[in-house]
Amino acid sequence: MSQRQRVTLSRTVKQRQRATQSQTAIPRQRATQFRTAIRHQRVTLSRIVSQHQRATQFRTAIQRQRVTLSRTAIRHQRAAMQKSFENVSGSRTIEIPTTSAEDQQQALSLQETKYARSLDTAYQQIGDVSFDEKTKAFQLRLYAKTQLAESVSVVEAHPSQAATTGWQSFTNSLKTTSKTIGTAFKPGYTLELMGVNNSQNILYAAKDGKELINIAEQ
Structure with missing residues (x-):
């Protein structure tokens, strides 16, 4: 075999080896790329699941917080009311001295105003109390944009959802x-809960421990 034939044969062998290596390398590269893509997908899916779980936990926490706020508002209202009434419940029923009708009316008006203020203090954490002299009613108006006011406004708009x-x-x-x-204080006075959406609406009213108006039952 001549020198040229040997060189040519050597080149041919090298070329075939390179072709074989190239053919083997391509599947390996594809397999590596596939495994990498799978890992990326797994990481992405894991992140999506984690974000979904966090969002679900956040919504659950918000819902629990709303329920807690509603219960807390009612507990505060009861505690404040009880404390205020303990200060006045020991006093006797107000007696108006026997004087002229005008003097009696003025004295009664002062007592009504004073008692309205004591009720306003009792309910100061949830709303304001005013007195309607014409109807002899103490009227409670809830503070807007509170959890309790939002719950009451739902009943005001949809009484069937009161439960x-x-x-x-x-x-x-x-x-x-x-x-x-x-x-x-004195019997014959009404306590009224006024509307949140319309402050002139009476949503609930009671007198001397007896229910007079309940929007949820109309």
């Missing part, structure tokens, strides 16, 4: 307050 908002528990406390008014 899902804690309405009965809240109105029971108002009925108890109306009974306390009759004993600590």
Whole structure:
């Protein structure tokens, strides 16, 4: 075999080796790329699942927080009301001295104003209390944009949903307050819960421990 033939043969062998190596390398590269893609997909899926779990946990926490706020508002209202009434429940029913009718009316008006202020203090964490002299009613108006006000506004707009908002528990406390008014102040006075969406609407009313108006039962 001549020198040229040897060189040519050597080149041919090298070329075949390179072709074989190239053919083997391509599947290996493809397999590596595939495994890398799978790992990326797994990481991406893991992140998506984690984000979904965090979002679900966040929504659950918000829902629990709303329920807690609603319960806390009612507890604060009851505690403040009880404390205020303990200060006045020991006093006797107000006696108006026998004077002229005008003097009696003025004295009664002063007492009504004073008692309205004591009720306003009792409910100061959830709303304001005013007195309507014409109807002899103490009117409670809730502070806007609070959890309790939002729950009451739902009942005001959709009375059939009262059972899902804690309405009965809240109105029971108002009925108890109306009974306390009759004993600590004077009987014959009404306690009214006014509307959140329309402050002139009476959503609930009770007098001397007896329910008069309940929007959830109309």
